[in-house]
Amino acid sequence: MTEQAALDLADKGLDDSLNRLFDLLRIPSISTQPDHAPDCRKAAEWLVKELGEIGFEASTRETPGHPMVVAHAKGPEGSPHVLFYGHYDVQPVDPLNLWTSAPFEPVLVKGPTGEMEITARGAADDKGQVMTFVEACRALRAADGTLPLSVTMLIEGEEESGGVNLMPFLKANRNELKADVALICDTGMLGRGMPAITTMLRGMVGEEVTITCANRDLHSGMYGNAARNPIQLLCDILSDLRDGATGRVTLQGFYEGVPVIPEETRALWRKIGPTDADGLAPVGLSLPAGEIGYTALEQTWCRPSCEINGISGGYEDKGFKTVLPSKAMAKVSFRLVGNQNPEAIRAAFRAHVETRLPADCKAEFTAHGGSRASIVSADMPFLPPALKALEEEWQHPAAVIGCGGSIPVVTEVQEALGMDSLLIGFGLEDDRVHSPNEKYDLSCFHKGMRSWIRVLYALAAQNKH
Amino acid sequence: MTEQAALDLADKGLDDSLNRLFDLLRIPSISTQPDHAPDCRKAAEWLVKELGEIGFEASTRETPGHPMVVAHAKGPEGSPHVLFYGHYDVQPVDPLNLWTSAPFEPVLVKGPTGEMEITARGAADDKGQVMTFVEACRALRAADGTLPLSVTMLIEGEEESGGVNLMPFLKANRNELKADVALICDTGMLGRGMPAITTMLRGMVGEEVTITCANRDLHSGMYGNAARNPIQLLCDILSDLRDGATGRVTLQGFYEGVPVIPEETRALWRKIGPTDADGLAPVGLSLPAGEIGYTALEQTWCRPSCEINGISGGYEDKGFKTVLPSKAMAKVSFRLVGNQNPEAIRAAFRAHVETRLPADCKAEFTAHGGSRASIVSADMPFLPPALKALEEEWQHPAAVIGCGGSIPVVTEVQEALGMDSLLIGFGLEDDRVHSPNEKYDLSCFHKGMRSWIRVLYALAAQNKH
Numbered sequence: 001m002t003e004q005a006a007l008d009l010a011d012k013g014l015d016d017s018l019n020r021l022f023d024l025l026r027i028p029s030i031s032t033q034p035d036h037a038p039d040c041r042k043a044a045e046w047l048v049k050e051l052g053e054i055g056f057e058a059s060t061r062e063t064p065g066h067p068m069v070v071a072h073a074k075g076p077e078g079s080p081h082v083l084f085y086g087h088y089d090v091q092p093v094d095p096l097n098l099w100t101s102a103p104f105e106p107v108l109v110k111g112p113t114g115e116m117e118i119t120a121r122g123a124a125d126d127k128g129q130v131m132t133f134v135e136a137c138r139a140l141r142a143a144d145g146t147l148p149l150s151v152t153m154l155i156e157g158e159e160e161s162g163g164v165n166l167m168p169f170l171k172a173n174r175n176e177l178k179a180d181v182a183l184i185c186d187t188g189m190l191g192r193g194m195p196a197i198t199t200m201l202r203g204m205v206g207e208e209v210t211i212t213c214a215n216r217d218l219h220s221g222m223y224g225n226a227a228r229n230p231i232q233l234l235c236d237i238l239s240d241l242r243d244g245a246t247g248r249v250t251l252q253g254f255y256e257g258v259p260v261i262p263e264e265t266r267a268l269w270r271k272i273g274p275t276d277a278d279g280l281a282p283v284g285l286s287l288p289a290g291e292i293g294y295t296a297l298e299q300t301w302c303r304p305s306c307e308i309n310g311i312s313g314g315y316e317d318k319g320f321k322t323v324l325p326s327k328a329m330a331k332v333s334f335r336l337v338g339n340q341n342p343e344a345i346r347a348a349f350r351a352h353v354e355t356r357l358p359a360d361c362k363a364e365f366t367a368h369g370g371s372r373a374s375i376v377s378a379d380m381p382f383l384p385p386a387l388k389a390l391e392e393e394w395q396h397p398a399a400v401i402g403c404g405g406s407i408p409v410v411t412e413v414q415e416a417l418g419m420d421s422l423l424i425g426f427g428l429e430d431d432r433v434h435s436p437n438e439k440y441d442l443s444c445f446h447k448g449m450r451s452w453i454r455v456l457y458a459l460a461a462q463n464k465h
Numbered sequence: 466m467t468e469q470a471a472l473d474l475a476d477k478g479l480d481d482s483l484n485r486l487f488d489l490l491r492i493p494s495i496s497t498q499p500d501h502a503p504d505c506r507k508a509a510e511w512l513v514k515e516l517g518e519i520g521f522e523a524s525t526r527e528t529p530g531h532p533m534v535v536a537h538a539k540g541p542e543g544s545p546h547v548l549f550y551g552h553y554d555v556q557p558v559d560p561l562n563l564w565t566s567a568p569f570e571p572v573l574v575k576g577p578t579g580e581m582e583i584t585a586r587g588a589a590d591d592k593g594q595v596m597t598f599v600e601a602c603r604a605l606r607a608a609d610g611t612l613p614l615s616v617t618m619l620i621e622g623e624e625e626s627g628g629v630n631l632m633p634f635l636k637a638n639r640n641e642l643k644a645d646v647a648l649i650c651d652t653g654m655l656g657r658g659m660p661a662i663t664t665m666l667r668g669m670v671g672e673e674v675t676i677t678c679a680n681r682d683l684h685s686g687m688y689g690n691a692a693r694n695p696i697q698l699l700c701d702i703l704s705d706l707r708d709g710a711t712g713r714v715t716l717q718g719f720y721e722g723v724p725v726i727p728e729e730t731r732a733l734w735r736k737i738g739p740t741d742a743d744g745l746a747p748v749g750l751s752l753p754a755g756e757i758g759y760t761a762l763e764q765t766w767c768r769p770s771c772e773i774n775g776i777s778g779g780y781e782d783k784g785f786k787t788v789l790p791s792k793a794m795a796k797v798s799f800r801l802v803g804n805q806n807p808e809a810i811r812a813a814f815r816a817h818v819e820t821r822l823p824a825d826c827k828a829e830f831t832a833h834g835g836s837r838a839s840i841v842s843a844d845m846p847f848l849p850p851a852l853k854a855l856e857e858e859w860q861h862p863a864a865v866i867g868c869g870g871s872i873p874v875v876t877e878v879q880e881a882l883g884m885d886s887l888l889i890g891f892g893l894e895d896d897r898v899h900s901p902n903e904k905y906d907l908s909c910f911h912k913g914m915r916s917w918i919r920v921l922y923a924l925a926a927q928n929k930h
Binding site for chain 2: 032033034091092094095098160161162202204206208213214215216217218219220221222223224225226227228229231232234235236238239240241242244276279280283284285286287288289290291294296297299300303305306307308309310311312313314315316317318319320321322323324325328329330331333335358359360361368369403404405406429432433434435436
């Protein structure tokens with residue numbers, strides 16, 4: 001049967017598939033750094049070329065930011081139509097000195113787990129994952145001369161930088177992008193060899209605040225005590241974001257819309273998930289932070305969070321400078337669940353800062369994206385066949401799980417196109433996503449490709465509804 | 466009389482004096498930045514050359530850090546012997562973009578006060594002040610062929626970087642450096658045209674702390690809530706350094722040895738000093754921070770402080786990165802008064818951090834200098850004639866004041882050489898010391914020179930005791 005033929009071709013072509021992934025990984029498409037804009041465009045054009053070669057009608061589409069990649073390939077008459085989503089942009093690479101190999105010179109090395117690892121920025125998030133689908137389509141087409149169903153691909157370049165241009169693009173191109181279901185490949189598995197489909201995703205609100213006190217940097221000896229210190233003020237404000245005793249976020253109305261997790265779900269998770277100590281051990285920690293009364297897994301899967309992602313002020317170099325600075329800056333993000341309202345929380349954060357500001361100091365805010373949490377309903381018709389296909393490939397039951405990360409596109413696809421999404425990804429906890437030495441297991445790349453071949457056949461067998 | 470002759474020569478030679486100061490200001494002798502070590506040496510050698518040309522027996526002396534400049538000139542038999550202290554090193558210049566002219570290309574410009582201002586890093590702290598004394602000696606020598614008393618000069622290169630090598634150097638060269646009184650030119654006046662001698666100086670303890678939680682940077686979505694955030698932890702720890710209600714520093718035993726200021730002194734200061742609003746207006750503030758119940762002036766002159774001089778962690782660049790960092794760093798300094806013990810306070814700070822650290826996180830500390838506060842006794846014999854000399858030059862009563870800054874050398878000269886110090890300086894509140902666009906009024910430089918001529922004659926008239 002042709003499914004087996006496609007799987008065999010995927011195995012035989014693995015080296016070529018890997019070389020193509022390496023080509024894409026060599027492009028430093030860091031979307032948040034303006035000077036890398038040309039690299040983002042280069043990555044988009046590379047994808048258009050590759051997709052064109054495997055029979056997609058592909059093109060780049062301009063946006064106010066980095067271009068989108070859109071591609072279409074028709075399947076048999078009456079077959080379902082899927083919209084695949086991924087992103088070609090990557091996170092910044094600092095601190096560079098912690099990388100064991102250059103972030104944009106991908107290498108294949110044997111990792112501590114004994115697995116061969118593709119090491120490069122974007123290996124797992126999200127270029128490696130995108131390429132599992134591209135290469136699956138390549139194998140399917142080589143085996144059958146066509147795809148088992150109609151596929152539209154949308155690959156954006158601003159997932160790591162707020163992605164403000166996605167929603168307008170989805171709305172403006174609703175008719176072209178509408179399909180029966182969206183397939184989003186930007187998530188992980190439950191563990192090595194344990195496939196999963198993510199049905200719960202946290203939303204996010206990103207905020208940057210800069211506090212200004214004196215009109216210039218001062219001598220801390222001459223002014224220490226008398227002139228307000230913006231770093232001290234910022235620390236007070238940020239420290240107040242969480243209740244020290246309970247670990248709960250203190251923002252007004254923060255927990256409105258946060259769902260209560262059924263006891264049976266919590267029990268199941270405690271069964272399949274790692275203990276707090278085991279879950280934190282890989283990153284060198286043992287005690288869960290955050291809210292009292294929830295496991296580390298619950299806190300990332302289904303509880304909202306508040307994190308300080310960056311802080312800066314005064315003299316940060318070697319040595320010491322007795323400066324009392326004029327300004328201090330922090331970047332803060334909130335992960336949202338259930339029906340928490342991003343803009344209400346942004347407003348609550350700004351109010352939290354303003355109410356703690358002395359009359360002679362000021363705060364300036366910059367919004368860095370906001371998205372609601374999203375939940376894929378368990379009775380969605382494409383879910384069972386997809387789970388079954390994954391189980392066949394991995395020879396392990398496929399679980400339905402949550403994810404601490406935010407993938408705004410799920411909500412946006414729902415709002416703009418009225419479509420559900422299946423979140424199928426092959427990342428692992430230890431992929432060092434957003435960190436130095438990001439990697440993607442070669443086996444995840446290989447079996448990911450094979451998984452998509454099985455999933456696409458399984459979905460093709462579904463009747464359109 | 467020769468005093469008048471020397472004053473006239475100082476007036477006539479002002480342009481040449483200014484050119485020599487500009488030569489010194491062009492040397493970027495930033496002691497805290499290792500790559501500027503050669504510049505520090507260059508500044509030291511420049512001073513040795515200049516002092517040699519006006520009859521001093523001058524040389525550089527090696528230390529484990531930057532070299533010292535030591536120079537001697539004998540006065541008449543039986544005349545008093547003074548030790549002059551200053552420093553040739555300067556603070557870093559960041560943020561560079563806020564400078565209106567290059568920090569090491571001195572310019573003379575008319576300032577907002579209408580005064581001509583010498584603008585450059587080090588113009589006031591401390592090269593400009595050092596040169597008022599050097600040029601005074603030049604004029605005295607030109608007028609009399611000799612100095613009215615014996616002068617030893619000690620000009621160090623590590624005042625802005627902890628100065629750990631000064632004390633050992635003083636002890637090792639006790640016999641050579643011992644004199645009747647030390648003259649230290651690194652302080653300011655009470656206000657424009659209002660001369661002062663500083664008799665109260667705060668000490669300082671500098672500490673750097675780095676908090677490490679996870680063993681690498683994490684994705685704040687994947688780990689947010691569950692993994693400890695070192696920035697959050699650092700903010701909590703730093704926020705706890707002050708009591709929010711009273712503004713008092715919370716360190717165990719911090720206020721031990723802090724003297725109570727007599728009510729009459731406080732009353733006098735309220736009379737001669739600016740109001741809180743007036744004192745803070747030049748830096749764009751109106752409300753005093755720090756301890757409740759003390760004026761801004763009292764808080765800087767006679768109350769201990771705690772300031773955060775720098776903080777850093779996570780993603781600080783443009784845009785946003787959803788990172789949960791592994792480390793966060795802060796630089797903290799405490800200004801000490803009375804008999805506060807620097808090492809006891811350093812230990813209390815480290816204990817404050819350690820007790821707030823979860824078992825799976827760690828803190829690393831770096832000490833950045835420590836010195837006791839110092840007080841010059843009001844009945845010191847050289848004080849009255851010096852005050853009188855200043856009053857004659859400025860035609861305004863010379864006040865005895867406190868200073869928020871720390872000049873460890875005062876304590877060290879007392880401990881190592883058993884000598885009192887007279888702190889005579891000509892800096893002003895608005896000199897932007899340690900900040901962009903540091904300046905020194907041309908009139909302060911000129912009248913500072915003239916002041917030293919008068920002071921040296923006045924001290925020469927004192928009988929040795």
